[in-house]
Amino acid sequence: MSSEKGYDTAILTVERLSKAFGGVKAVNDLSFSVTQNAIHAIIGPNGAGKSTLFNLITGVIAPNEGKIKLFNHDITSLRPDKIAQYGVSRTFQNIRLFPDMTVFETVLIGTYLLTGGKLLPALFRSNEFRKRERQAKDRIKEILQFVGLWDMRNEYAAKLSYGNQRRVEIARALATNPRLLLLDEPTAGMNQKETKELMQLFSQVNQQGITILIIAHDMHLVNTLSNQITVINFGEKLVEGPPEVIQNHPAVVEAYMGRAEANA
Amino acid sequence: MFFDQLINGIVLGSIYALMAIGYTMVWNVLRFINFAHGEVYMGGAFVSLYLLLLDTPIWLAYLGGVLAGALLGYLMEKAVYMRMRNAPKLNLLIAAIGISIFLQNLAQYIWGATPERLTSPFLYKNIQIGDMMINQHYIFIIILTILVMMVLELFMNRTIMGKAVQAASQNISATQLMGINANKVISVTFAIGSAVGALAGILVGPVFLVYPTMGIFAGLKGFTASVMGGMGNIPGAMVAGLLLGIIESFAAGFISSGYRDAVAMVILLFILLVRPQGIFGKIIQQKV
Numbered sequence: 436m437s438s439e440k441g442y443d444t445a446i447l448t449v450e451r452l453s454k455a456f457g458g459v460k461a462v463n464d465l466s467f468s469v470t471q472n473a474i475h476a477i478i479g480p481n482g483a484g485k486s487t488l489f490n491l492i493t494g495v496i497a498p499n500e501g502k503i504k505l506f507n508h509d510i511t512s513l514r515p516d517k518i519a520q521y522g523v524s525r526t527f528q529n530i531r532l533f534p535d536m537t538v539f540e541t542v543l544i545g546t547y548l549l550t551g552g553k554l555l556p557a558l559f560r561s562n563e564f565r566k567r568e569r570q571a572k573d574r575i576k577e578i579l580q581f582v583g584l585w586d587m588r589n590e591y592a593a594k595l596s597y598g599n600q601r602r603v604e605i606a607r608a609l610a611t612n613p614r615l616l617l618l619d620e621p622t623a624g625m626n627q628k629e630t631k632e633l634m635q636l637f638s639q640v641n642q643q644g645i646t647i648l649i650i651a652h653d654m655h656l657v658n659t660l661s662n663q664i665t666v667i668n669f670g671e672k673l674v675e676g677p678p679e680v681i682q683n684h685p686a687v688v689e690a691y692m693g694r695a696e697a698n699a
Numbered sequence: 700m701f702f703d704q705l706i707n708g709i710v711l712g713s714i715y716a717l718m719a720i721g722y723t724m725v726w727n728v729l730r731f732i733n734f735a736h737g738e739v740y741m742g743g744a745f746v747s748l749y750l751l752l753l754d755t756p757i758w759l760a761y762l763g764g765v766l767a768g769a770l771l772g773y774l775m776e777k778a779v780y781m782r783m784r785n786a787p788k789l790n791l792l793i794a795a796i797g798i799s800i801f802l803q804n805l806a807q808y809i810w811g812a813t814p815e816r817l818t819s820p821f822l823y824k825n826i827q828i829g830d831m832m833i834n835q836h837y838i839f840i841i842i843l844t845i846l847v848m849m850v851l852e853l854f855m856n857r858t859i860m861g862k863a864v865q866a867a868s869q870n871i872s873a874t875q876l877m878g879i880n881a882n883k884v885i886s887v888t889f890a891i892g893s894a895v896g897a898l899a900g901i902l903v904g905p906v907f908l909v910y911p912t913m914g915i916f917a918g919l920k921g922f923t924a925s926v927m928g929g930m931g932n933i934p935g936a937m938v939a940g941l942l943l944g945i946i947e948s949f950a951a952g953f954i955s956s957g958y959r960d961a962v963a964m965v966i967l968l969f970i971l972l973v974r975p976q977g978i979f980g981k982i983i984q985q986k987v
């Protein structure tokens with residue numbers, strides 16, 4: 436039931452994934468795969484299980500059944516920090532920053548893996564540590580210039596505009612050197628200008644070779660940005676395909692508009 | 700008289716400040732009060748005392764006590780608190796009280812209840828400044844406290860591990876998703892906070908003696924200081940600890956020594972009424 440093409444270059448494979456909260460099946464027997472370098476969109480009505488899916492992939496919660504593979508590594512039920520080390524990073528639907536940190540410090544946390552986070556070399560400031568620290572600082576500068584926040588690096592992240600807070604979150608995610616970036620409704624609540632700028636940023640990120648899995652409601656964004664769409668409803672996959680196919684698919688129209696005898 | 704009380708206050712305040720750091724650091728990462736922290740203070744002092752009985756050189760005995768304190772805090776977290784990550788905070792609090800009582804009794808079983816004096820290379824020497832005689836051990840306490848605060852400040856703000864501790868205290872789920880092992884950060888936090896607490900116990904040992912329940916009052920004062928400074932605020936805990944010590948010392952010297960704790964508690968109540976977030980704390984907005 437997974438996509439016909441690109442199995443050999445799949446970066447992420449979700450196999451028959453299920454997760455129930457009490458009696459509610461948030462994700463139900465869901466399978467799909469994300470091709471390397473794709474911008475893959477997940478769409479579906481509110482409560483369809485999209486955010487649960489992201490929480491499962493990033494290890495925040497464990498599935499009841501099914502498998503998640505990243506480059507053929509089984510990452511199912513691994514700790515979130517382990518999964519991040521495999522190259523998965525994300526942003527949150529409700530922006531989650533560190534309220535008492537500047538933009539620079541926030542992104543610095545993302546480079547923790549680069550500097551190794553070892554306590555003793557950090558305290559004694561070994562040469563190896565200094566070298567890595569320099570590399571981390573260069574990387575932070577590069578990322579902040581890339582997302583356009585270098586001039587605001589010393590401001591408190593939580594004090595920035597909503598659009599820029601999202602950029603901080605993206606910068607922090609990029610600092611972990613992800614191969615797969617998960618964006619959970621990144622443009623929700625943004626104005627048109629901010630949305631347009633963020634969309635540009637996403638395609639630039641993608642051009643750097645980072646695969647993107649994006650949850651979105653904005654159909655214009657999904658249609659222009661993504662090259663593969665998976666539609667889910669009630670935790671199950673409805674249809675999958677490129678934007679041209681999805682746009683007018685009867686099942687999608689039904690899921691969004693509803694129908695009298697819709698089977699639940 | 701004034702300066703004598705001031706010095707006494709700074710010494711007492713240094714101890715409170717060192718204790719407050721442990722409470723505040725643990726609060727930062729786990730959002731609960733480790734009521735067994737006073738027993739880390741006691742444990743460190745006892746291990747130093749024991750090492751001295753074995754003819755260990757005094758500096759090694761002190762160091763051993765500090766390391767034992769760090770280990771005790773680390774084990775406490777690994778053995779008990781870590782297993783209760785998803786439990787209500789009240790359960791952790793009660794577990795902490797349980798650990799506290801257990802450790803007091805364990806210490807009494809091993810070492811007995813008779814107060815004993817830790818030795819200090821400085822205890823019987825004085826420094827004369829003007830017409831004032833200051834005990835050298837007091838100076839030692841003050842210098843060591845300043846040193847610890849500087850090292851801690853460097854660790855928290857200049858190392859990536861320190862930044863990770865800060866990040867974990869501000870948003871633990873986002874921290875984990877940056878590839879940072881939250882359990883490791885929590886362990887490091889416990890070890891450091893406990894090492895500092897044990898150091899406080901060791902420094903006090905030569906002055907106020909070492910006995911199994913020595914941690915109860917010191918713990919209460921350290922906790923008071925951490926609340927005064929704003930829970931979770933490390934510099935705040937340091938300043939509030941010093942302030943509390945000085946206030947107590949003046950209350951004892953100029954009012955009556957019997958009123959010393961009463962004055963401290965009245966000030967705590969006053970701060971809780973006027974600035975519930977602590978002197979240096981910020982009002983935390985709860986996000987829905």
